[in-house]
Amino acid sequence: MSEAAPESDVGHLLRELAPRVLGALLRRSRDFAAAEDAVQEALLTAIVQWPASGMPRNPGGWLFHVASRRMDDRRESDEARRKRETEVAAQAESFAAEVEPGALEHDDTLELLFTCCHPALTPPSAIALTLRAVGGLTTAEIASAFLVPEATMAQRISRAKQTIQSSDVPLATPGAEERAKRLGDVLHVLYLTFNEGYASSAGEELQRVELSTEAIRLTRALHRSLPDHAETAGLLALLLLTDARRRARSGPLGELIPLDEQDRNLWDRAMIDEGTSLITATFAKGMVGAYQLQAAIASLHDEADRAEATDWPQILALYQLLARMSDNPMVALNHAIATAMVHGPAAGLRLVDSLASDERIAGHHRLDAVRAHLLEFQGEREASIRNFRLAASRTLSLPERNYLMTKAARLANGEPCKTLRS
Amino acid sequence: MKFMLMMHYAGKGPAIYTWPPKDIQAHIQFMLELNKKLAAAGEFVDAQGLAGAEQAKIVRATKSGPPAITDGPFPESKELLAGFWIVDVASEKRAIEIAATASAAPGLGGERMSIPIELRQVMGAPKIET
Numbered sequence: 001m002s003e004a005a006p007e008s009d010v011g012h013l014l015r016e017l018a019p020r021v022l023g024a025l026l027r028r029s030r031d032f033a034a035a036e037d038a039v040q041e042a043l044l045t046a047i048v049q050w051p052a053s054g055m056p057r058n059p060g061g062w063l064f065h066v067a068s069r070r071m072d073d074r075r076e077s078d079e080a081r082r083k084r085e086t087e088v089a090a091q092a093e094s095f096a097a098e099v100e101p102g103a104l105e106h107d108d109t110l111e112l113l114f115t116c117c118h119p120a121l122t123p124p125s126a127i128a129l130t131l132r133a134v135g136g137l138t139t140a141e142i143a144s145a146f147l148v149p150e151a152t153m154a155q156r157i158s159r160a161k162q163t164i165q166s167s168d169v170p171l172a173t174p175g176a177e178e179r180a181k182r183l184g185d186v187l188h189v190l191y192l193t194f195n196e197g198y199a200s201s202a203g204e205e206l207q208r209v210e211l212s213t214e215a216i217r218l219t220r221a222l223h224r225s226l227p228d229h230a231e232t233a234g235l236l237a238l239l240l241l242t243d244a245r246r247r248a249r250s251g252p253l254g255e256l257i258p259l260d261e262q263d264r265n266l267w268d269r270a271m272i273d274e275g276t277s278l279i280t281a282t283f284a285k286g287m288v289g290a291y292q293l294q295a296a297i298a299s300l301h302d303e304a305d306r307a308e309a310t311d312w313p314q315i316l317a318l319y320q321l322l323a324r325m326s327d328n329p330m331v332a333l334n335h336a337i338a339t340a341m342v343h344g345p346a347a348g349l350r351l352v353d354s355l356a357s358d359e360r361i362a363g364h365h366r367l368d369a370v371r372a373h374l375l376e377f378q379g380e381r382e383a384s385i386r387n388f389r390l391a392a393s394r395t396l397s398l399p400e401r402n403y404l405m406t407k408a409a410r411l412a413n414g415e416p417c418k419t420l421r422s
Numbered sequence: 423m424k425f426m427l428m429m430h431y432a433g434k435g436p437a438i439y440t441w442p443p444k445d446i447q448a449h450i451q452f453m454l455e456l457n458k459k460l461a462a463a464g465e466f467v468d469a470q471g472l473a474g475a476e477q478a479k480i481v482r483a484t485k486s487g488p489p490a491i492t493d494g495p496f497p498e499s500k501e502l503l504a505g506f507w508i509v510d511v512a513s514e515k516r517a518i519e520i521a522a523t524a525s526a527a528p529g530l531g532g533e534r535m536s537i538p539i540e541l542r543q544v545m546g547a548p549k550i551e552t
Contacts, residue, residue, distance in 0.1 A: 255450075396473050405446055413443055
């Protein structure tokens with residue numbers, strides 16, 4: 001045993017190690033719930049023992065050993081288990097050195113992510129399970145982040161585990177092709193987790209900010225495991241470049257502040273620099289994907305010191321690439337905005353109108369809001385007010401509704417229409 | 423004791439969309455500050471605003487066959503739930519006080535709106551007899 005470790009270091013290390021130990025256990029057994037219980041018990045033992053008696057030389061091996069013994073013990077009789085319990089922790093140090101080679105490699109976090117972002121799960125379940133098993137958040141913390149009762153979240157997580165256990169989809173991912181697809185699922189879950197926190201981080205629901213931070217932490221870990229995977233790097237860059245603007249995007253009472261009106265001094269320079277150099281380096285490798293394109297667009301916004309200095313022609317070019325790559329109406333809508341910024345509001349409105357027949361987005365408040373903004377740019381006050389009010393009545397976000405309603409009211413009150421060259 | 427405060431659309435007077443911006447701002451600010459005050463007093467349990475009535479639906483099972491689904495918007499004369507608070511307070515008197523505060527939210531021209539607030543106690547465990 002080495003010298004005694006300060007408690008905070010132990011906590012930090014355990015949080016890093018727990019998902020890897022869980023991942024390693026799950027390669028031996030499909031029983032998610034039992035594996036997680038075993039890891040929890042091993043962590044508890046570590047929390048009690050390590051600060052007192054010192055950190056083992058191979059903390060991961062120690063945890064893996066204790067946890068896998070706990071799992072084996074579960075299968076034995078209670079009698080035998082009780083007898084053994086006291087011995088296991090004592091033996092762990094000597095056993096840890098002999099842990100089978102490769103039992104605890106860095107890839108275990110990745111394997112665990114594959115498991116938690118399982119295709120049989122709905123996105124909310126996958127997010128919850130990922131935060132619990134990989135992120136190490138408590139059920140209470142996750143419940144509070146999603147504004148649901150703790151019992152509800154506990155049940156959601158436990159059902160997710162059962163779904164995985166009874167699913168036909170293999171836990172460990174076999175071929176390269178399946179692996180690539182599952183990795184796409186993982187990135188999507190991390191993206192949704194971030195969004196869940198970011199989109200609602202205004203106003204009364206400040207606690208949800210934690211979800212964004214956690215999503216970035218997990219994406220960072222994934223990027224460390226797969227430094228050459230371009231879309232993982234792209235997603236990390238996108239999250240950093242988006243989160244960098246968080247402090248500027250809402251006022252003291254949670255009111256939304258649009259990009260062009262934000263105080264850019266509030267943007268987080270360090271995050272922007274990290275995101276920008278990451279996306280620049282990734283782009284240079286030449287395997288461009290949707291997350292990378294979105295990150296590149298975010299970085300162009302972040303690099304402009306004033307809204308008027310935004311490089312819209314470049315952003316438009318990137319949206320054109322993105323639109324070709326994905327059949328997503330939201331991308332098409334953003335493409336329409338960029339078009340308006342470069343070729344004028346009329347050109348943008350033509351694209352918006354062509355989208356109105358797409359039933360995936362018709363009736364969506366974003367379509368009405370974009371139309372309202374572009375009509376305002378054109379000086380069509382009455383039509384703009386109508387569309388802002390329509391968007392306000394359709395949005396499901398309170399800060400957004402307040403913003404759109406206020407926009408309409410200002411125009412109705414005679415405030416001059418914004419123009420593109422003001 | 424817990425109470426649910428249900429705020430209804432008054433259904434009369436000009437819609438908030440048509441107010442001047444400063445009146446809208448004052449109204450929104452008032453509501454956000456009310457929630458902050460309730461939280462600071464340790465009385466806040468939950469508060470939610472509901473999406474527009476245009477998106478509302480009424481669903482009824484039929485005796486046999488598929489359910490009957492009625493789309494909004496519903497007739498304007500009908501009072502509709504716009505949002506609610508759940509508060510945990512020491513007395514009904516305090517719940518009434520909160521409801522009265524919410525009802526007096528500033529409206530057009532900064533005048534009190536007198537929003538109808540339906541106050542209902544939430545049922546709980548039986549009282550322990552001593």
